[in-house]
């Protein structure tokens with residue numbers, strides 16, 4: 290198995306928009322996060338459960354999983370079930386579809402040294418399915434215009450076009466921690482055209498460290514996001530503001546500021562994180578110092594506390610109802626629904642102000658209720 294591609298599919302959204310970020314990022318180490326380690330384990334479990342379902346032998350990885358949890362298990366089972374269903378469906382229109390798991394694919398025809406690993410492929414006449422498991426709880430990953438999925442689609446075509454009669458590429462992001470299954474379909478010719486006109490030119494620039502820096506949502510996964518000058522300039526440009534009325538903000542001012550606030554906050558917090566990490570490794574920032582943050586008292590030995598309190602004649606424990614996740618694990622999903630389905634509700638979430646482009650439906654406000662009454 291090869292290592293990590295310089296122009297990886299997973300970072301393609303970034304290097305397509307900001308080609309020089311790849312070579313700049315090479316100079317700085319990207320810290321692997323705990324989330325990444327958990328994601329790797331989740332993928333391994335997905336692979337195992339899917340192989341189990343399809344009768345393909347693989348050593349049980351569970352004993353070695355540091356982050357194993359009932360949620361991780363449920364996610365892997367759901368994923369395996371999903372891929373198996375796609376496979377079953379493919380059998381209806383094709384005599385000999387195949388499933389490939391953790392399949393290495395190469396899109397080198399368009400991207401120098403471009404390769405990646407597709408979580409699952411279902412190859413059949415007519416439609417080739419690319420399915421990618423995402424463990425993230427934060428960013429919702431959509432399939433539409435998703436360059437990573439397209440790269441996997443291209444790599445899969447390189448392997449199977451000609452062997453199977455493929456006209457369409459169906460791409461699915463399976464992201465259980467966000468209750469998200471996002472699927473989209475591209476005609477083969479459209480995918481190839483995108484590869485020739487968008488992917489390949491950007492890859493050439495990125496490989497050579499050329500092109501223009503450009504900021505956008507792709508900065509959040511860039512290894513130099515905290516010290517990138519282009520991003521800082523962009524943030525500072527966002528922060529500059531010409532107020533129509535010098536004394537108070539007009540509605541339009543607030544609307545403009547709202548649109549910039551998230552980007553500014555995220556940039557500022559990246560810089561602060563970086564400065565703190567550096568300070569912890571010994572760097573001194575003029576005018577700044579490290580201090581201890583606030584902390585709460587805690588027991589040094591919970592067992593000793595319980596024993597001492599019991600001996601003194603008190604009950605040290607409180608009795609609490611199991612939470613929904615723990616209760617589901619205790620009863621099993623089916624029994625949980627039978628017994629408690631009617632006793633579970635989803636309260637209204639705390640209001641959040643988001644751009645109009647957000648997919649969630651707008652909330653009903655007191656003003657709307659008043660309008661209806663009128």
Ligand code: SF4
Pocket residue numbers: 303307309310313502503504505507508511512513514515517518519520
């Ligand atoms: S932080 Fe953004 S603008 Fe700067 S190199 Fe990275 S992707 Fe490009």
